[in-house]
Amino acid sequence: MSDFLFARSQMAMSLAFHIVFAALGIGMPLLMVLAEGAYLRTRNPVYLELSKRWAKGTAILFAVGAVSGTVLSFELGLLWPRFMAEAGAIIGMPFSLEGFAFFTEAIFIGVYLYGRTRLSPLLHWLAGVVVAASGVLSGIFVVAANAWMNAPAGFTFAGGRFTGIDPVAAMLNPATLHEVLHMTLAAFVATGFAVAGVHAFYLLRTPASPFHRCALGLALGLAGVCIPLQVASGDLSARVVGRFQPAKLAAMEALYRTQENAPLILGGIPDDGARMTRLGLTIPRGLSLLLGDSPGTRVTGLEAFPRANWPDVRIVHWSFDLMVACGFAMLAVAGWSVWLWLRRRRLAEHRRFLRALVAAGPLGFLAIEAGWVVTEVGRQPWIIYGVMRTREAVTPVHGIAVPFAVFTGLYAFLGVAVFSLLRGQFRETAGTVSTTPPA
Amino acid sequence: MLAPAAAISLLLSLIVYALTGGADFGGGLWDLLASGRRAQAQRKAIAAAIAPIWEANHVWLILVVVVLFTAFPGGFSAVMTALNIPISVMLVGIVLRGSAFIFRSHDPRPEPGRRHWSRLFGGASAFTPVIQGVILGAMATGRIRVADGRVTTGVFAGWLTPFALSCGVFALGLFAFLAAVYLTLDTRGEPDLQADFRRRALWSGSALWPMAGIVYLTARSGAPVLFHGLTRWWAPLLLAATCLCGAGALGGLWLRRFSLARMAAAGQVALILAGWSLAQYPCLLTPDVTVANSSAPEVTLRLLALALAAGGLVLLxxxxxxxxxxxxxxxxxP
Known part of the structure; x- marks a missing residue:
């Protein structure tokens, strides 16, 4: 593999690792605050215990998210110095604002985690609210910077030079709104389903545990409210991508030919050579209907672009389908929960439903990873869409295989450590709080 | 006008990072070196002192990076290319330090099972400041050359020199000293522990003087621009003030006036960094990358100044x- 591919792999690996902790860093504080808020309102001690346990998990996840985020902020320059030399002045703005939002989050997470005995209950809860809000805000700013790479704005590019720089226009580029919306909701959905999955797992063992019941209620509530919104925001995303990044959209949908009455192709094997997708499930006119609300909508296919500007169609199309499939599977589970709730009001005793929740636990994160593959691989060969190629941005440093191997090993080690520590936390939870001993 | 202002905010963030985040690394070193009958109590005091604040302290480094690439994108790009190796190594240290610390405090097992997290935390805390000092030192050597925004001297220039290495050792010494001084106040209610950290502060504070001498001597040939900078008119004044702070810190420790010692120690570290950057000014990466020739367009700098001011209003x-x-x-x- 070339240094260029190792650089891309290192960036992809670092992002794939960090995004899990970043999403949990957005979602967990909200759950923790909801639990403590429920305690303040109902005075039910189970909610207090729940918020404490969730806060412990948040502490671990936040710390790993913070250090892996630090790595990324340096990797922008370590791996893509030519990109940063130009882009720094244009998109430094959202990064600076993100810095402050993250700063606020780090300050108040210290206050929240260690200040329980030093603050009044209300102030303590408010500190948690600040953590949750600044977590969302810092995510918004980082995603705005990424959106600029997809829909660059706020500069004039001529003769290899960037002039007329307008950082505000860059931050408010056409992709910001839909990316920010989609990612923020994704963080809530993924956290909600993952946490609900964990507590469903323990409820299968100790069905009477009030602790796990309360936990399941809150986590499933968050996930259930956000998943329909997320599907709607996905629809918005596809429309905007179609307008500003038609090559990415064509790859997502594995559409080679520009056409009206464009079909929606699910799965299948895209064949760049033959410029067609084999063995897919085709819904006639589906894509035109989805994008333009009428079968006559003309959809640009990959053939409209020089072959050198195509992303890897298979990776993008399959990742996109995976993301969408995960989304609809979660929507189905959420729908089932609503139906069960309306009919029986007893979710925690329905073992088949609990098993489905356990199975749905990882889907949110699977969808996030697949979605970022669509965003990033789908933009290739560009690092700034239509302006700078990823290859032009890469560092001249040789031997990138070494840092790639080092950081991959490091993150694998961290992943295992975090997993076993969190499992320890939940074991402890199951043993000390539930009314019946664990099986 | 705006570019120097951005450089000053960069320096201020760096100073605060050294005073807070740096001291947290120093705390990790004392965790590694905890010894005697009170070793466990020392570790506990260190952990209690840094646990609520280390994440916030760490963000100063992120602020340094973000301001650097927003205000001086060309400088950021050159530094990240020329010093790719030591910076990557520093990141490994930062990741290991932070995660080992949090893993240790959430490991449900009793102490023997946590010991490997302790070692990792202490080892990474001791090692990271050295490499941070090496990186800052390398930027001043003048061995890293940049033409047309591209580094022409490869990835080994500068940071393997005796000067850069002596800067690394000096940085560790400074952070260890700061941490020990702070810990004398954090252990106020426990006279035995306070005596332990007072002794450590006195030792490390005294060791700083010969370390600083070595940095100065190696600078003559290792960082000639910086060395020359230290012969300007303000240098003796700054040196006198720094020595006064250093002596004040040691005196305060000796007389058990710990608040005074803390103030003086923080002043000493701040003055060292300020003097360092004054001697190097206007170079970011000596000699080719300067504050002026690597700065972002005015509109970016103006917005950054606004963002820093608004952020400061929330942050402070x-x-x-x-x-x-x-x-x-x-x-x-402090």
């Missing part, structure tokens, strides 16, 4: 609140 009261809450009752850190 929050930080005061954080430190009041956990370091109050005479246990405040």
């Amino acid at each position: 009261p929050s930080l005061v609140f954080l430190f009041r809450l956990f370091k109050g009752d005479g246990r405040r850190r």
Whole structure:
């Protein structure tokens, strides 16, 4: 593999690792605050215990998210110095604002985690609210910077030079709104389903545990409210991508030919050579209907672009389908929960439903990873869409295989450590709080 | 006007990072070196002192990076290319330090099972400041050359020199000294522990003087521009003030006037960094990359200044609140 591919792999690996902790860093504080808020309102001690346990998990996840985020902020320059030399002045703005939002989050997470005995209950809860809000805000700013790479704005590019720089226009580029919306909701959905999955797992063992019941209620509530919104925001995303990044959209949908009455192709094997997708499930006119609300909508296919500007169609199309499939599977589970709730009001005793929740636990994160593959691989060969190629941005440093191997090993080690520590936390939870001993 | 202002905010963030985040690394070193009958109590005191604040302290480094690439994108790009190796190594240290610390405090097992997290935390804390000093030192050597925004001297220039290495050792010494001084206040209620950290502070504070001498001597040939900078008119004044702070810190420790010692130690570190950057000014990466020739367009700098001001309005009261809450009752850190 070339240094260029190792650089891309290192960036992809670092992002794939960090995004899990970043999403949990957005979602967990909200759950923790909801639990403590429920305690303040109902005075039910189970909610207090729940918020404490969730806060412990948040502490671990936040710390790993913070250090892996630090790595990324340096990797922008370590791996893509030519990109940063130009882009720094244009998109430094959202990064600076993100810095402050993250700063606020780090300050108040210290206050929240260690200040329980030093603050009044209300102030303590408010500190948690600040953590949750600044977590969302810092995510918004980082995603705005990424959106600029997809829909660059706020500069004039001529003769290899960037002039007329307008950082505000860059931050408010056409992709910001839909990316920010989609990612923020994704963080809530993924956290909600993952946490609900964990507590469903323990409820299968100790069905009477009030602790796990309360936990399941809150986590499933968050996930259930956000998943329909997320599907709607996905629809918005596809429309905007179609307008500003038609090559990415064509790859997502594995559409080679520009056409009206464009079909929606699910799965299948895209064949760049033959410029067609084999063995897919085709819904006639589906894509035109989805994008333009009428079968006559003309959809640009990959053939409209020089072959050198195509992303890897298979990776993008399959990742996109995976993301969408995960989304609809979660929507189905959420729908089932609503139906069960309306009919029986007893979710925690329905073992088949609990098993489905356990199975749905990882889907949110699977969808996030697949979605970022669509965003990033789908933009290739560009690092700034239509302006700078990823290859032009890469560092001249040789031997990138070494840092790639080092950081991959490091993150694998961290992943295992975090997993076993969190499992320890939940074991402890199951043993000390539930009314019946664990099986 | 705006570019120097951005450079000053960069320097201020770096100084605060050294005073807070740096001291947290120093705390890790003392965790590694904890010894005697009170070794466990020392470790506990260190962990209690840094646990609520280290994440916030760490963000100063992120602020340094973000301001660097927003205000001086060309400089950022050159530094990240020329010093790719030591910076990557520093990141490994940062990741290991932070995660080992949090893993240790959440490991449900009793102490023997946590020991490997302790070692990792201490080892990474001791190692990271050295490499940070090496990186800053390398930027001043003048061995890293840049033409047309591209580094022409490869990835080994500068940071393997005796000067850069002596800067690394000096940085570790400074952070260890700061941490020991702060810990004398954090252990106010426990005279035995306080005596332990007072002794450590006195030793490390005294060791700083010969270390600083070595940095100065190696600078003559290792960082000639910086060395020359230290012969300007303000240099003797700054040196005198720094020595006064250093002596004040040691004197305060000797007389058990720990609040005074903390103030003087923090002043000493701040003056060293300020003097360093004054001697190097206007170079970011000596000699080719300067504040002027690598700065972002004016519009970016103006917006950054606005963002820093607005961010500061939120940040400073929050930080005061954080430190009041956990370091109050005479246990405040600067």
